[in-house]
Amino acid sequence: MNDPxxxxxxxxANGPALPDAQTVTAVTHWTDRLFSFRVTRPRSLRFRxxxxxxxxxxxxxxxxxLRAYSIASPAWDDELEFYSIKVPDGPLTSRLQHIRAGDQxxxxxKPVGTLVHDALLPGRRIWFLATGTGIAPFASLLRDPQTYExxxxxxxxxxxxxxxxxxxxxxxxEKIRTDDLLEELIGKGFHEKLRYYPTTTREDSPxxxxxxxLMRSGKVFSDLGVPALSPENDRAMVCGNLAFNLELKxxxxxxxxxxxxxxxxxxxxxxxxxxx
Ligand code: A2P
Numbered sequence: 001m002n003d004p005x006x007x008x009x010x011x012x013a014n015g016p017a018l019p020d021a022q023t024v025t026a027v028t029h030w031t032d033r034l035f036s037f038r039v040t041r042p043r044s045l046r047f048r049x050x051x052x053x054x055x056x057x058x059x060x061x062x063x064x065x066l067r068a069y070s071i072a073s074p075a076w077d078d079e080l081e082f083y084s085i086k087v088p089d090g091p092l093t094s095r096l097q098h099i100r101a102g103d104q105x106x107x108x109x110k111p112v113g114t115l116v117h118d119a120l121l122p123g124r125r126i127w128f129l130a131t132g133t134g135i136a137p138f139a140s141l142l143r144d145p146q147t148y149e150x151x152x153x154x155x156x157x158x159x160x161x162x163x164x165x166x167x168x169x170x171x172x173x174e175k176i177r178t179d180d181l182l183e184e185l186i187g188k189g190f191h192e193k194l195r196y197y198p199t200t201t202r203e204d205s206p207x208x209x210x211x212x213x214l215m216r217s218g219k220v221f222s223d224l225g226v227p228a229l230s231p232e233n234d235r236a237m238v239c240g241n242l243a244f245n246l247e248l249k250x251x252x253x254x255x256x257x258x259x260x261x262x263x264x265x266x267x268x269x270x271x272x273x274x275x276x
Contacts, residue, residue, distance in 0.1 A: 021104040025079055031164045034133065035097055036072065036083045042109045049075055049144040050115035050137040050237070052271075054108040055082065056092055064106050067092050070136040070239070070271075071111065074143035076185065080107070083136040083168060113137070114269045115237045117146055119260040121267060123235035125153040125226065129211060129248060131240030132160055135169050137271065138239065142176060148190040151235070155195045155224065157211045159240075161202040169198060195224055212247050231256040236268040245270050 022039040029035045039055075047053070049071075056066035073081035086097040099105065115137045120126075126147065128138040135158050141147050147154055158169045173196045176182060183190065197220060199207045207214070207223070214220040221228050229236070229252070236257060238248045249259070252268045260266025 020106050020108055022080070022107045024099050024101055024103045024105060026101055027099055029097075030168050031162075033086055034084070034165060034168065035086060036081060036168060037099060038073070038079045038081045039105060039107065041078060041080045042107065045080075045109040045111070047071055047075060047111035048113075048116045048118065049140040049146070050117075050271075051111035051113040052137070053111050056106050057095055058106065059091075065092050066106065066108065070113070070115075070140070072136040072139040074140050076143075081139070083133050083139065085133050113271060114261060115141070115239060115271045116262065116269075117141075117144075117150060119262050119265050119269045120235045120237075121260065121265045123151065123267065124233040125155065125235070126151045127229070127234060127236040128154070128156045129236060129238045129240070130156070130158045130169075131211075131244045132165065134239035134241070134244075135172075136239075138237070139169075139172050141237070142172070142194070143182060143186075145186045145190075148186055148193055152193060153195065153226070154193050155197060155226075157197040157199070157220065159199045159201060159211045159244075161200065163200055163203050163205050166198045166200065166205070169196075197224065210244075212244070212251060215251060229255040229257065231258070231267050234267070238268065238270040239272070242272060245272055 024037055024039050026038040027035060052068045052070040054066040055069050056064055059065040069082045071080055072083045073079060084093055087093045130138055138156055142156065158166060160166050177191045199209055199211060199214065201210055236252055238245055249270055257267040260269050
């Protein structure tokens with residue numbers, strides 16, 4: 001993913017007006033900067049939790065304007081969910097934020113990405129480390145039965161500037177902990193493995209600070225009652241803004257973890273949250 005620039009394509013001369021069209025089924029505005037939406041799922045689309053697809057709208061020039069978006073919904077869901085920032089001057093999100101149920105968006109059904117279980121070696125505890133909309137791929141992974149089959153402990157840390165920006169994740173965790181259907185699907189008591197560690201940096205909340213600083217000070221480990229990361233026990237997936245990804249990559253290497261890929265599994269993986 002890695003390329004947040006638009007991918008212009010020429011629509012087929014005699015093809016449908018909107019290639020790969022999917023219909024919006026629901027939109028939720030979380031803050032004035034954040035919204036999520038659900039769309040119909042192409043019948044042929046199979047994906048691994050944590051992967052992303054290109055989605056967008058038709059541009060004024062008649063060419064699709066697409067961006068990479070992590071799929072936030074689990075692989076077993078009939079629909080697809082996405083979580084997005086609203087960038088006032090962003091070519092896509094300035095328009096996408098106005099979509100409503102019944103509207104159509106473009107979705108290229110070719111999922112890819114590195115935040116997948118296949119890219120990690122077996123371990124005891126998995127850390128999902130997110131900032132902002134970087135929580136999206138973890139929203140999918142946290143509802144994947146494999147996450148709880150593969151690990152004895154699952155930790156989600158989510159750092160945002162303000163408390164309101166944590167709401168999407170807070171509601172997600174609440175739902176995971178109380179959803180009987182999910183328990184039936186994944187197994188009784190699965191959510192007891194799940195630890196949730198939300199932090200804010202610019203507004204008061206029970207845990208303040210960047211997760212990187214809370215790791216350096218050891219506070220996150222003592223709060224959760226777990227040892228500091230080790231290559232023997234811990235696996236990590238990282239998704240947030242660029243500075244966060246780079247800093248965590250360096251820190252994880254210091255803990256002795258090594259970056260993995262689909263073709264060469266390791267002990268951590270990183271992916272960028274896509275912004276305009
Ligand atoms: P901060 O408020 O101290 O910049 P953004 O909305 O800019 O993408 O940031 C989302 C969250 O990620 C913010 O809480 C921000 O903290 C935090 N953040 C930004 N850069 C880093 C970094 N290098 N390491 C850890 N957290 C970071």
